[in-house]
Amino acid sequence: MAYSEKLIDHYENPRNIGSLDKGAEDVGTGLVGAPACGDVMKLQIKVGADGLIEDAKFKTFGCGSAIASSSLVTEWVKGKTIDEAETIKNTDIAKHLALPPVKIHCSVLAEDAIKAAIADYRAKASKKDEPQAAE
């Protein structure tokens, strides 16, 4: 049960904790997991006019590995386009943090959280486009 230094660093000094305005049009929010299963991640991205993710925030209820996984991905997605961010794989997260086998599901959840946040952002963006398309 020895955790890697990187994992412990992300757990002890989590990056980008917090919340963005989930009502804002340029913010995508992903909420994945379930309290009954012992982990819930909320991951938010703010996308700039240039299409780059300019900010990311998270809040996580879960074990140390879940907290570290979500902290890590907020770092990774910043500065990326949403298409680039979408390519982040759970295996990359697991490898970077050297997650023990029983904790692999935490990295899966983090990947799901990015995907959910991106999907939410896209849904908002297409709604915004819809009225114009109708004209």
Add this chain to the structure above:
Amino acid sequence: MSAAFTYLDHNATSPLRPAAFDAMVEVLKAGGNPSSVHRTGRRARATVDAARRQVAALVGALPAEVVFTSGGTEANNLALAGLRSRRVIVSAVEHDSVRLANADAETAPVDGNGVIDLAALERLLAASAEPALVSVMFANNETGVLQPIAEVVRLARAAGALVHCDAVQGAGRARVDLHGLGVDCLSLSAHKLGGPSGVGALIVRGGVPLSPDRRGGGQEINRRAGTENVAGIAGFGVAAEVASDGLDVGAQRDQLETSLMEIAMDARIFGAGAPRICNTTCVSMPGVKAETQVMALDLAGVGVSAGAACSSGKVQRSSVLAAMGVPPAEAETAIRISLGWNTRAADIERLIAAWRDLYIRVARSDIDHARAA
């Protein structure tokens, strides 16, 4: 008790090695449950794992093949029940924890030296198509006689049978190698090799399925439930590492036997015609009951045994000597002398002198009796 007491009963229990004692005291003070996730628990887990490697190395096994138990008796019981064979064959000289573990076990006879009759074993194996479990000890606790385990394994394999070997009296005193012998499992006891009492192991060759005999917290990879005896296991590990140190007692034992035979021409050393482990002598003093000898020797400052120690004081005829065809009257005069890591030349001399005194005293009284009659 006199500090100069000579202890020659290492087959009953061998005094704890100082290095094992030191390791145990450290662990007893440190505490911790190996199943706990926190630091205290992880440290206890590391202690258990280190000992597992040491015990594995003693018998040429892999650490994962070691299942810690509360001792040799539990290991033997676990092997005989846990390998789930419907048919069990044991030798006639096995320890009670093997002989009694399965009420329906069939018995393979031994010869006059206490060595298993291989032809009889082969016939027993061929008598049924049901795959059997054969349990034969490495070295006998009363006589020290070694069994031809490699031959037993060869016959068993040919018949599709599994082999369990009770190596409680062998490990540390002779080279015991799980894979070299080719057995499926081996029983070990810590306190017979200078470790503490209350801990032992069943070594289960990788791939051999073992059903647990007790249910609980899933320790020992689900093979043996119960919080690990961490300090005992640590002591076992250290004792295993130094098991053969100071056990080069073969020459002393041979010298002892030569001397005893010079004193009493009619004495007999049981199993002398077969290979034996280096530390054990089972010898008769004609006409003198074993209990009498043991008491007289104790008064003279020498501790030996009248047979296996585990019979809890029951004065019982040795089933080992009976299986060897020794007449009851002679078996009643047999004592067991077992040497160990702290045995010195002076201890052997003391035993010889005490044994001689007793023999002369009794022989003389016999002559007096004869005169009076």
Add this chain to the structure above:
Amino acid sequence: MTAIAQIRRNDQPIYLDYQATTPLDPRVLEAMMPYFTYKFGNPGSRSHSYGWEAEEGVEKARGQVAKLIGADEKEVIFTSGATESNNLAIKGVAEFYKDRRNHIVTTVTEHKCVLDTCRHLEQQGFDVTYLPVQKNGLVDLEQLRAAVTDKTVLVSIMAVNNEIGVIQPLAEIGAICREKGAFFHTDAAQAAGKIALDVEAMNIDLMSISGHKIYGPKGIGALYVRRRPRVRLVAMIVGGGQERGFRSGTLPTPLCVGLGEAAEICSNEMAAEAERLTKLRDRMLKGLNAKLPEIYVNGDLDRRIPGNLNISFAHVEGESLMMGIKNLSVSSGSACTSASLEPSYVLRALGVEEEMAHTSLRIGLGRFTTEHEVDTAVDELAHQVTKLRAMSPLWEMSQEGIDIKSIEWAAH
């Protein structure tokens, strides 16, 4: 309290996991020492003074264990621990009486080794009734009475629960068993030495005891087996016939002596220790309540051993909390199962919601816990819980007044 310095070095975390295992009392270690060294004989060796001396040590210990539970020394069998005692009691009795009675009653909050043994017996054709417990963790006596029939051979109910520390009504259970002619076995691993036990007054027929839960060594335990009226068992480990044939194997003298000494110390100090621990526990709970909202104690707080708290810290996952409180050794469940990710089955049996069960810690106080340690633990817990709540989406929602149950969570 001078013993404390010998127990914990400064670089070690504060130990608050006394239900997983207890440190060896230095007085116990001292009593054991001679039996490791110059009194090393095999108690089965009747032929020399080494053996006699070892036997003397073992028999004294047997008496000390008997005294702790109001039994006769002839009724105490040494085993390798409580897991073995529980296995032997349940399987041994079931096996012996199977032709006459084949029903066993137990509860859903028993230790794993009792539940697994019962499941094993079910596979062998025995009927087992697993009684639920009430919200406070205690068995409902009327339900018990209804469950015990003339086919019931054994009722196995733990004296004190290992996770939530609640004390079952033993005397009442014993009375029901006696009235119905069923044997009463109790797993007293967590109870012996912590609360007064009397096998006569409580009509207990079999009782399991563990060495390392009462400041004794690991690898040793005991099983009390009543002689009048006699309870019979089929032995699990056969061989040299030690322990009146109930349990073969060379007796580990130093461990027996250690268990005896540990029992003796408990007999003498239990009352004062309980009073001290109750004060410490109240101090801890008061301290936590003052610093943290929304914390909940699981299990009955009054009918509970003094050294246990089991607390749900709402919206903070237990494992992450454990990782944060680096200076404290506590447990997020019972130690045997703590490597698994399932929430505690004991808490679930009390009706604690799964999400709440995930937020619970077991805090075990004991003989060497100090007031200073309690205060340090309160500060560290409060600090970490506050930190983790600040990063918990569930805490955020509850502060915003969102009902977590109203959200449709993806099950996974």
